[in-house]
Amino acid sequence: MRRFCTMVLFALLSGNAFAQAYPSRPIHLVVPFPAGGPTDVIARAIGQKLSDAVGQPVVIDNKPGAGGAIGSEAVAHSAPDGYTVVIGTSSTHSIGPALNPKTPYKVERDFAPVSLVATAPNVLIVSPKLPVNSVRELIALAKAQPGKLNYATSGVGTIVHLSSVLFANMAGIDIVHVPYKGVTQALPDIMSGQIALMFDNIVGVLPRVKAGQEKAIAVTSLKRSALAPNIPTVAESGLPGYESETYFGVFAPAGTPDAVVTKLSQDLAQVLKRPDLKELLATQGAEAVGSDPAKLAAVVRADTAKWEKVIKAAGVKIE
Numbered sequence: 001m002r003r004f005c006t007m008v009l010f011a012l013l014s015g016n017a018f019a020q021a022y023p024s025r026p027i028h029l030v031v032p033f034p035a036g037g038p039t040d041v042i043a044r045a046i047g048q049k050l051s052d053a054v055g056q057p058v059v060i061d062n063k064p065g066a067g068g069a070i071g072s073e074a075v076a077h078s079a080p081d082g083y084t085v086v087i088g089t090s091s092t093h094s095i096g097p098a099l100n101p102k103t104p105y106k107v108e109r110d111f112a113p114v115s116l117v118a119t120a121p122n123v124l125i126v127s128p129k130l131p132v133n134s135v136r137e138l139i140a141l142a143k144a145q146p147g148k149l150n151y152a153t154s155g156v157g158t159i160v161h162l163s164s165v166l167f168a169n170m171a172g173i174d175i176v177h178v179p180y181k182g183v184t185q186a187l188p189d190i191m192s193g194q195i196a197l198m199f200d201n202i203v204g205v206l207p208r209v210k211a212g213q214e215k216a217i218a219v220t221s222l223k224r225s226a227l228a229p230n231i232p233t234v235a236e237s238g239l240p241g242y243e244s245e246t247y248f249g250v251f252a253p254a255g256t257p258d259a260v261v262t263k264l265s266q267d268l269a270q271v272l273k274r275p276d277l278k279e280l281l282a283t284q285g286a287e288a289v290g291s292d293p294a295k296l297a298a299v300v301r302a303d304t305a306k307w308e309k310v311i312k313a314a315g316v317k318i319e
Contacts, residue, residue, distance in 0.1 A: 011265075022082055022260050026057040029293075030086040032071025032291040033192065034064045038201060042248055044117055045280045048306040068092035068104055072251075076110035080255035082264055090159055090246045094303040097193055099157045099311055100318050107304070110263050111251040113233040113296035115268040118248040122163055122199040122220035124234060125214040129193030135238030137220050138197065142173035149196040152177040154185035157318055162267040162307055163199040165314045170239055190214055199244075201287035202227055227285050233285060246287070247303060249296045263264045265293055 033039045040062060044129050047058035063071030072092045078084035080155045086092075093111070097103045105111075124135070132138045139235040142149050153161040156179055164247040168175050178195060180186045183204070191213050202225055209216045219225050234242040250268060252261055271277060272290030281288045310316070 012152075018104045020159070022263055023054050023056045025083065026059050027054075027082070027264075027318075028059045028084045030047050030061045030063050030071045030075050030078050031100045032063055032065075032068035032083065032086060032088070038120065038246075038286070039087060039089055039248065041284050042281060042286055045277060045284075046117055046268070046271065047085075047253050049287070050267060053267055053271050067096050067294075069096060069100075069105070073253065074106045076105040076208075076253055078253050078317050080253040080257075081110075082252055082256050082260035085250050085252045085264070087117070088249055090303055090307075093249070093251070093300050094247075095157060095159060095162060095307050095311075098304055098308045099316065105301060109290065110254050112250055112254050113293040113300065114250040114261055115265045115293065116247060116249045116289045116291040116296040116299055117268060117272060117274075117287040118281055118288055119245045120223070120248070120284070121202060121225055121245050123205045123216050123228075123231065124167070124197065124199055124207055124218045124220065125209070125216050126197045126267045127190050127193045127195060128207060128212060128215055128246065132216070133215065133217060135232075136236055138217065139171045139173060139238055142171070142175055146174040147176060149173075150178050152183065152195045152198040153177065153179050154183045155179050155181070157311075157316060159244070159246055160199045162310050162316070165316065166244060166303050167234070167239070167242065169313060170242055170308065174248050187213070203283070225285065226282055226287070228300055249298050249299070261293055267289075 029043055031040045033044045044060055045077055046182055047060055057216035061072055072086055072088060076082055093107050097107055126132055145212040151164050153164060183200050185197055186198060190198060205216055206228060208214045216231050217232050220234055221271050222233060222235060222291055269290035272288045278288045
């Protein structure tokens with residue numbers, strides 16, 4: 001017993017000493033998506049401010065592929081020392097694992113949540129040719145013409161697809177899925193009226209709405225976006241309780257010392273309070289958060305449970 005207590009005390013002291021020295025070298029922040037996308041932009045904005053705060057470089061490593069699974073798996077198998085972390089999203093840490101049983105990692109087993117850094121809504125847009133201007137009108141039209149309206153997505157199992165499935169299920173409407181390789185490929189069909197509706201990223205939507213190429217009728221978050229406060233939420237404009245947001249969180253490999261996770265979480269929370277960073281993230285349609293590990297873990301569990309139900313109810317399968 002004396003030996004056991006000595007070992008525990010040594011481990012605690014070593015962990016605290018390690019945390020006090022952390023970080024003493026560059027931190028690698030893995031982005032499991034290509035450069036230039038929303039996750040990459042958010043990661044680079046946060047990484048720069050975090051680097052300034054901790055006095056060490058934060059290196060952005062893009063490791064795209066398999067819907068974010070390749071980069072996420074790489075971090076799961078990295079040394080649990082706090083120097084390699086990943087910015088995970090709803091796709092990599094909730095939807096992907098719920099949709100694909102062959103995902104090469106288990107979120108609760110292989111990752112240590114660090115901080116919820118941001119959330120971002122999508123926007124429900126309709127073709128300018130469609131004679132509706134609100135969620136209520138859209139639902140009424142879809143009910144009057146079951147199976148006639150269609151919706152575009154960037155592929156099966158994406159947040160855009162599941163947002164659409166959730167919308168149809170809650171509204172009790174029958175709309176037809178038309179998957180594209182990306183939302184940009186669907187834009188000509190939206191403008192021409194061949195596609196009736198689509199959920200898309202708010203930043204990309206707003207310029208097209210201003211140009212008259214699309215009509216934005218609602219945002220998918222529970223509260224209006226500061227980027228477009230004139231656009232109502234889906235919940236307030238015809239479908240109470242509807243919510244679909246993408247979360248962005250920093251995760252370390254499982255086994256990373258608690259003291260290191262806490263230190264990194266606190267550092268992220270501090271930089272995410274900065275007005276300039278909040279403003280920068282807002283230009284991407286994202287709201288800065290900053291949280292302790294427990295909040296991120298709770299968000300992941302809730303989001304995973306939510307999308308598991310949607311996937312099961314709709315019979316969504318990967319292709």
